[in-house]
Amino acid sequence: MDANSFGGEEFAVGCILSIKTTLGDEFDGQIITFDRPSNILVLQEGIKSVSGPRRNIRLLKANYIKEFSYLGQAEDPLNSKKCYLDLSALQAREESAIRQAEIEAERLGVGVTPVAQSIFDALSKTLPVRWDKTAIVVMNEVRVSSPYLPESVAGGTPAANERVRKVLELERKRLQSRGGSQ
């Protein structure tokens, strides 16, 4: 957080810069704002600002800028008159996003191999599955534990068992062929 050495003029609002970061990222963007005390530069990606309501925003710590070049100057991308914050909407959005993420998180097995995960994903397309530690539980009846071969299918009614076994075989085959063709 050293005091940044860049002159304020170069970081005027609306400037279009091409930036390289110390970590190797390169991008162009239009400055929305630059906050000196925190040293954060806020950019809007895309030179022709997608001036719809949705933009790609990037907040960059200025001290990670390796080099930059000035590309041009455009007008302020942020129209002050249109700025509006609806907190309740934001909260709602956050909550729903978290809910979504949680749902997705459930689908990920913890401490499972990628193969297992892909089997899980494939099975979940047609069957209700969930994780139980490292075992895949299908329809709450049938368990498929490591190494997730058709032989490792256990439990459930014979019909369900058969079904899961079949699906598993199919998925395995698919994965193999896909893996091989890649």
Next chain:
Amino acid sequence: MNLQQVANPRPASNGHGRRRVERENVSKQELKSVSGKTKPSRLTNAGAPAGSKTGGYESPSRERLVYLTTCLIGHRVEVQAADGSLFSGIFHATNAVEDFGIVLKMAHSIRIGSPQGQMSIVDNIGKGPSKTLIIPAKELVQITATGVSVTRDGFTNDLQHVKQQDIMLDSSISQSRHGEAERQLERWVPDEDNPQCPELENIFDGNWNRGWDQFKANAALFGVKSTFDEELYTTKLERGPQTRELEREALRIAKEIEGEETQDLHLAEERGVQLDENFDIDEETRFSSVFRGVDDSGYYEDDEVLLDSQNTETFGGASSSVISKSFANLTSGKSDDGDQVSSCSSLKDEVQGSVSSTMRDLNKSDSSDHSRQLLSESLSKNAASNCDSRIQENQFSEQLGINYLTEFVEKKTLAEVAQKTKSEDLQSSLRTMKDGADIGGHSMNATLYASTSLGSSKGQEKTSSPGELKDNVTPAKPQGAATQSARSRGRPGSASSTSERGGAATTSSGPGLSPSSSVGSLSSEKSTLNPHAKEFKLNPNAKSFIPSQTPLRPASPVADGSFYFPTNVAAVPHMHGVPVGIGVGPSFAHQPVVYNPQMAPMQSPQAYFHPNGPQYGQQMILGHPRQVLYMPTYPPEMPYKGRDF
């Protein structure tokens, strides 16, 4: 929780001006406390900053930064850390007071940086997403977010989007009112699991044009030349100097209609009216069931008088846009025969009674996107009707399936017609009236049949109707004042093209549009006929047609001994002295067969090829010595070849 007045400097430095009062925010200042509560910031007037704690924070740039970070709340962002790790999570909070360290929720790492320097963020690799991830400012390199709504429009979108996420309504996806001009379309890629369709890549590669013209390919491969003419199936689009204006007018009217308030739940939903969440309405009622209590497109009797007066001034000039508008309304979902009929008539000054219906429709139509399309289409596409004098009206009528008959108007029969819910009656009465009218113009015929056909086929593709109209018009022209039934049947006979369109055949030929399912649907809808419509006055000159199941010609001597031969019989070997006929089983509904046993044996029976309708395989009956009279069941659409009996 201490609320810094981050956002206050009022001197309009840098031209940023005042922030809006709505800009509350700023509570996300605690690193640790991840409460979602926010407190409104206190925007003080100019002069306050000096005394505030936020000494160095009054710059507008800081404001902006805070504003933007607030916009990010709830958004999925990617955060890069100093060691190169990349995390993806939902932006939750930032320490806007100090150094802008951030807090993410449900974050997971995308990339692990090299473990040099401080690795305070670490170790949720393989452990699944962490509920809360804190990235101190020192580690922070950059935050990237895509598709952030920064301005008010974006927020409105978001709000609605969030609300409707549970049920992804079509209206929320497709409605252009929601601000975004287009969705970001992603190119479809086949599932990875299915490597068996590689050819898809080739054909659909590239842009929409694809570089492959199916018609050219067909012509090259099979020598098939396409004879498609769009104007056969729809009204001709007249692109003239009027087009822009008409389009604009149509749009305006459409917007007006769509902006109307409505009591109908479904309409409201379509128009984007958000239903109050507290209403305890189940999904079925909300989205699917047909509501039978209130009919938006129906009549409101008490408005009749008012509407009458309005009508004249509205329709005084009979401006095309207004006409089309009313027509469009009528063709919208809930209108039925009565509506259509009466509304069309309203455009004629002579008719008073049924005017109200149009006005009502105008005011309260439950227009949908369908009607809107019709509007714009109708305005821009004007059918190239053959009718000379009535071109304008005919266009609209045929486009919109309105029964536009001046004769009706004059006879004030419209009301009567309107009151008939059965399409059969409608047809017959129309025909009757039309008959006596002694068609002033061929257009009358055209519109009559257009209307009948259109009325019946309202549910069908709109495009079919203009085609029908054209066909109907042409044969109508050379006609004299034949009997109505004759005419009705003669037409389909002459127009061979009607054979392909079962709808056309049915409607133009007779009453009782039973084959037309749309008609059935029309008549089944709640009747909103105008009880105040003018009374039907029978035209004594009209020939009444009674549809019956009995054959029209019971064994009467046929002078020229016409036989109806199916077209697929090339030659009929006939024996002398034996009347030859093609036996028709009861299943063959279209073929009227006259088998006259009393007839003298014919040397060469003339064959009449029945052009209409599908030709079924015939049972060939030869050499029947006995007297056989075939009494085929005459379906209502049996074409009558102009015979008087």
